[in-house]
Amino acid sequence: MRSSMLELFPTEWDRALVLMAHPDDAEYGASAAVAEWISQGKDIRYVLATRGEAGIAGLPPAESGPIREAEQRTACDRVGVSNLEFLDYLDGRLVESLDLRRHLAGIIRHHRPDGVITLNHRDSWGPRTWNSGDHRALGRSVLNAVADAANEWIFPDLEEAPHTVSWTAVMSMEPSHYVPVSAESVEKAILSLAAHKQYLRALDSRPVEEQAADQVRMATGGGDRRVSFEVFGL
Numbered sequence: 759m760r761s762s763m764l765e766l767f768p769t770e771w772d773r774a775l776v777l778m779a780h781p782d783d784a785e786y787g788a789s790a791a792v793a794e795w796i797s798q799g800k801d802i803r804y805v806l807a808t809r810g811e812a813g814i815a816g817l818p819p820a821e822s823g824p825i826r827e828a829e830q831r832t833a834c835d836r837v838g839v840s841n842l843e844f845l846d847y848l849d850g851r852l853v854e855s856l857d858l859r860r861h862l863a864g865i866i867r868h869h870r871p872d873g874v875i876t877l878n879h880r881d882s883w884g885p886r887t888w889n890s891g892d893h894r895a896l897g898r899s900v901l902n903a904v905a906d907a908a909n910e911w912i913f914p915d916l917e918e919a920p921h922t923v924s925w926t927a928v929m930s931m932e933p934s935h936y937v938p939v940s941a942e943s944v945e946k947a948i949l950s951l952a953a954h955k956q957y958l959r960a961l962d963s964r965p966v967e968e969q970a971a972d973q974v975r976m977a978t979g980g981g982d983r984r985v986s987f988e989v990f991g992l
Protein backbone atom coordinates (compact mmCIF):
# COMPACT_ATOMS: atom_id res chain seq x y z
CA MET A 759 0.00 0.00 0.00
CA ARG A 760 1.35 3.45 -0.92
CA SER A 761 1.96 5.80 1.97
CA SER A 762 -0.34 8.33 0.29
CA MET A 763 -3.23 5.99 1.14
CA LEU A 764 -2.17 5.70 4.77
CA GLU A 765 -2.79 8.15 7.58
CA LEU A 766 0.01 9.95 9.30
CA PHE A 767 1.01 8.25 12.56
CA PRO A 768 0.14 10.27 15.68
CA THR A 769 2.89 12.55 16.95
CA GLU A 770 1.46 13.87 20.24
CA TRP A 771 2.76 11.30 22.69
CA ASP A 772 5.80 10.82 24.92
CA ARG A 773 6.42 7.15 25.74
CA ALA A 774 6.12 3.89 23.82
CA LEU A 775 6.80 0.32 24.81
CA VAL A 776 8.14 -2.05 22.14
CA LEU A 777 6.99 -5.57 23.03
CA MET A 778 8.46 -8.25 20.77
CA ALA A 779 9.05 -12.00 20.82
CA HIS A 780 12.73 -12.07 19.82
CA PRO A 781 15.93 -10.06 19.47
CA ASP A 782 15.89 -8.65 15.89
CA ASP A 783 12.07 -8.38 15.62
CA ALA A 784 12.16 -4.62 16.11
CA GLU A 785 15.13 -4.23 13.76
CA TYR A 786 13.33 -5.34 10.60
CA GLY A 787 11.89 -1.87 10.01
CA ALA A 788 10.39 -0.55 13.24
CA SER A 789 13.79 0.61 14.45
CA ALA A 790 13.88 3.37 11.80
CA ALA A 791 10.74 4.80 13.40
CA VAL A 792 12.29 4.27 16.84
CA ALA A 793 15.43 6.22 15.81
CA GLU A 794 13.19 8.99 14.48
CA TRP A 795 11.14 9.14 17.68
CA ILE A 796 14.26 9.15 19.86
CA SER A 797 15.62 12.08 17.81
CA GLN A 798 12.39 13.90 18.74
CA GLY A 799 13.02 13.25 22.43
CA LYS A 800 10.48 10.48 22.95
CA ASP A 801 11.03 7.72 25.54
CA ILE A 802 11.12 4.28 23.86
CA ARG A 803 11.59 1.10 25.89
CA TYR A 804 12.04 -2.49 24.70
CA VAL A 805 10.77 -5.64 26.40
CA LEU A 806 11.51 -8.92 24.59
CA ALA A 807 9.78 -12.14 25.60
CA THR A 808 12.71 -14.43 24.68
CA ARG A 809 16.44 -14.19 24.03
CA GLY A 810 16.05 -15.78 20.61
CA GLU A 811 18.26 -18.66 21.72
CA ALA A 812 16.76 -21.09 19.19
CA GLY A 813 17.55 -18.76 16.30
CA ILE A 814 20.99 -19.84 15.09
CA ALA A 815 21.34 -23.22 13.37
CA GLY A 816 24.31 -25.19 14.72
CA LEU A 817 24.66 -23.04 17.84
CA PRO A 818 23.12 -24.52 21.02
CA PRO A 819 20.72 -22.27 22.98
CA ALA A 820 23.08 -22.02 25.98
CA GLU A 821 25.68 -20.37 23.75
CA SER A 822 23.30 -18.56 21.46
CA GLY A 823 21.18 -16.84 24.16
CA PRO A 824 23.96 -14.65 25.61
CA ILE A 825 25.24 -13.76 22.11
CA ARG A 826 21.81 -12.71 20.95
CA GLU A 827 21.20 -10.72 24.13
CA ALA A 828 24.48 -8.85 23.61
CA GLU A 829 23.67 -8.24 19.94
CA GLN A 830 20.29 -6.81 20.96
CA ARG A 831 21.95 -4.42 23.44
CA THR A 832 24.18 -3.15 20.64
CA ALA A 833 21.16 -2.90 18.31
CA CYS A 834 19.36 -0.80 20.94
CA ASP A 835 22.43 1.42 21.52
CA ARG A 836 22.56 2.19 17.81
CA VAL A 837 19.07 3.72 17.78
CA GLY A 838 19.46 5.35 21.19
CA VAL A 839 17.37 2.94 23.28
CA SER A 840 18.81 2.34 26.75
CA ASN A 841 15.83 0.66 28.40
CA LEU A 842 15.92 -3.05 27.38
CA GLU A 843 14.49 -5.94 29.32
CA PHE A 844 14.25 -9.66 28.55
CA LEU A 845 11.53 -11.91 29.92
CA ASP A 846 12.46 -15.55 30.41
CA TYR A 847 10.24 -17.35 27.94
CA LEU A 848 11.71 -20.11 25.79
CA ASP A 849 12.36 -19.16 22.19
CA GLY A 850 10.08 -21.02 19.79
CA ARG A 851 7.62 -22.07 22.47
CA LEU A 852 5.55 -18.98 23.22
CA VAL A 853 1.91 -19.82 23.80
CA GLU A 854 -1.04 -17.44 23.77
CA SER A 855 -2.34 -17.83 27.30
CA LEU A 856 -3.95 -16.03 30.21
CA ASP A 857 -0.62 -16.25 32.06
CA LEU A 858 1.21 -14.47 29.25
CA ARG A 859 -1.56 -11.84 29.07
CA ARG A 860 -1.34 -11.24 32.82
CA HIS A 861 2.46 -10.90 32.62
CA LEU A 862 2.26 -8.45 29.71
CA ALA A 863 -0.58 -6.47 31.30
CA GLY A 864 1.60 -6.07 34.42
CA ILE A 865 4.51 -4.86 32.28
CA ILE A 866 2.29 -2.35 30.48
CA ARG A 867 0.98 -1.05 33.80
CA HIS A 868 4.54 -0.80 35.13
CA HIS A 869 5.91 1.22 32.18
CA ARG A 870 2.66 3.18 31.60
CA PRO A 871 3.29 3.97 27.91
CA ASP A 872 1.13 6.11 25.65
CA GLY A 873 1.50 3.50 22.93
CA VAL A 874 2.62 -0.09 22.42
CA ILE A 875 4.44 -1.48 19.37
CA THR A 876 4.48 -5.16 18.51
CA LEU A 877 5.01 -7.60 15.64
CA ASN A 878 2.54 -9.21 13.27
CA HIS A 879 -0.11 -11.18 15.17
CA ARG A 880 -1.67 -12.50 11.95
CA ASP A 881 -1.23 -15.98 10.52
CA SER A 882 0.94 -14.98 7.59
CA TRP A 883 3.23 -12.34 6.11
CA GLY A 884 1.37 -12.64 2.79
CA PRO A 885 0.55 -15.47 0.39
CA ARG A 886 2.35 -18.72 1.30
CA THR A 887 4.46 -17.04 4.00
CA TRP A 888 3.48 -18.47 7.38
CA ASN A 889 4.17 -16.31 10.41
CA SER A 890 5.95 -17.95 13.34
CA GLY A 891 4.01 -19.27 16.30
CA ASP A 892 5.97 -17.00 18.64
CA HIS A 893 5.07 -13.85 16.70
CA ARG A 894 1.41 -14.81 16.54
CA ALA A 895 1.21 -15.76 20.22
CA LEU A 896 3.05 -12.66 21.40
CA GLY A 897 1.26 -10.24 19.07
CA ARG A 898 -2.19 -11.52 19.96
CA SER A 899 -1.34 -11.58 23.67
CA VAL A 900 -0.07 -8.00 23.49
CA LEU A 901 -3.28 -6.79 21.83
CA ASN A 902 -5.30 -8.51 24.55
CA ALA A 903 -2.98 -7.35 27.34
CA VAL A 904 -3.43 -3.71 26.30
CA ALA A 905 -7.15 -4.10 27.06
CA ASP A 906 -6.40 -6.11 30.22
CA ALA A 907 -4.01 -3.40 31.49
CA ALA A 908 -6.85 -0.87 31.39
CA ASN A 909 -9.40 -3.11 33.09
CA GLU A 910 -9.29 -3.32 36.89
CA TRP A 911 -11.40 -6.49 36.97
CA ILE A 912 -9.62 -8.94 34.65
CA PHE A 913 -6.42 -9.49 36.67
CA PRO A 914 -7.31 -8.05 40.10
CA ASP A 915 -4.17 -9.68 41.58
CA LEU A 916 -1.88 -7.31 39.64
CA GLU A 917 -0.28 -4.82 42.00
CA GLU A 918 -0.01 -1.86 39.68
CA ALA A 919 -2.90 0.46 38.96
CA PRO A 920 -4.76 0.07 35.66
CA HIS A 921 -3.33 1.98 32.74
CA THR A 922 -4.93 2.93 29.43
CA VAL A 923 -2.75 2.78 26.30
CA SER A 924 -3.89 5.13 23.52
CA TRP A 925 -2.76 3.04 20.55
CA THR A 926 -1.14 -0.25 19.61
CA ALA A 927 0.97 -0.28 16.44
CA VAL A 928 1.58 -3.62 14.77
CA MET A 929 4.23 -4.33 12.15
CA SER A 930 1.86 -6.21 9.87
CA MET A 931 1.08 -6.53 6.17
CA GLU A 932 -2.11 -4.49 6.59
CA PRO A 933 -0.83 -1.03 7.52
CA SER A 934 -3.08 1.90 8.31
CA HIS A 935 -0.58 4.60 9.33
CA TYR A 936 2.94 5.66 8.42
CA VAL A 937 5.82 7.39 10.19
CA PRO A 938 8.04 9.56 7.95
CA VAL A 939 11.71 8.92 8.78
CA SER A 940 14.89 10.80 7.95
CA ALA A 941 17.82 9.35 5.98
CA GLU A 942 19.78 9.45 9.24
CA SER A 943 17.16 7.31 11.02
CA VAL A 944 17.27 4.79 8.15
CA GLU A 945 21.07 4.61 8.49
CA LYS A 946 20.77 4.09 12.25
CA ALA A 947 18.21 1.32 11.65
CA ILE A 948 20.57 -0.42 9.20
CA LEU A 949 23.39 -0.33 11.77
CA SER A 950 20.92 -1.55 14.39
CA LEU A 951 19.90 -4.62 12.34
CA ALA A 952 23.55 -5.23 11.39
CA ALA A 953 24.29 -5.52 15.14
CA HIS A 954 22.69 -8.99 14.92
CA LYS A 955 25.92 -10.20 13.34
CA GLN A 956 26.04 -13.87 14.23
CA TYR A 957 22.35 -14.28 13.60
CA LEU A 958 22.52 -12.70 10.12
CA ARG A 959 25.70 -14.60 9.20
CA ALA A 960 23.92 -17.87 9.90
CA LEU A 961 20.97 -16.85 7.70
CA ASP A 962 22.74 -15.70 4.57
CA SER A 963 26.29 -15.77 3.15
CA ARG A 964 26.13 -12.13 1.99
CA PRO A 965 27.90 -9.49 4.14
CA VAL A 966 25.85 -8.55 7.21
CA GLU A 967 25.81 -4.84 6.31
CA GLU A 968 24.45 -5.62 2.85
CA GLN A 969 21.67 -7.83 4.23
CA ALA A 970 20.74 -5.20 6.81
CA ALA A 971 20.68 -2.39 4.25
CA ASP A 972 18.42 -4.40 1.90
CA GLN A 973 16.00 -5.36 4.66
CA VAL A 974 15.71 -1.92 6.21
CA ARG A 975 15.40 -0.12 2.84
CA MET A 976 12.60 -2.54 1.89
CA ALA A 977 10.88 -2.06 5.28
CA THR A 978 11.10 1.73 4.96
CA GLY A 979 9.56 1.88 1.48
CA GLY A 980 12.82 2.43 -0.42
CA GLY A 981 13.02 6.11 -1.39
CA ASP A 982 9.72 6.83 0.40
CA ARG A 983 11.49 6.64 3.78
CA ARG A 984 8.54 5.75 5.94
CA VAL A 985 7.66 2.95 8.37
CA SER A 986 4.12 1.60 8.18
CA PHE A 987 2.07 0.15 11.02
CA GLU A 988 -1.38 -1.31 11.48
CA VAL A 989 -2.67 0.82 14.31
CA PHE A 990 -5.37 -0.27 16.74
CA GLY A 991 -7.16 2.01 19.15
CA LEU A 992 -7.19 5.27 17.20
Ligand SMILES: [Zn+2]
Binds near residue numbers: 779780782783893
Ligand atom coordinates in the same frame (compact mmCIF):
# COMPACT_ATOMS: atom_id res chain seq x y z
ZN1 LIG B 1 10.97 -13.01 15.56
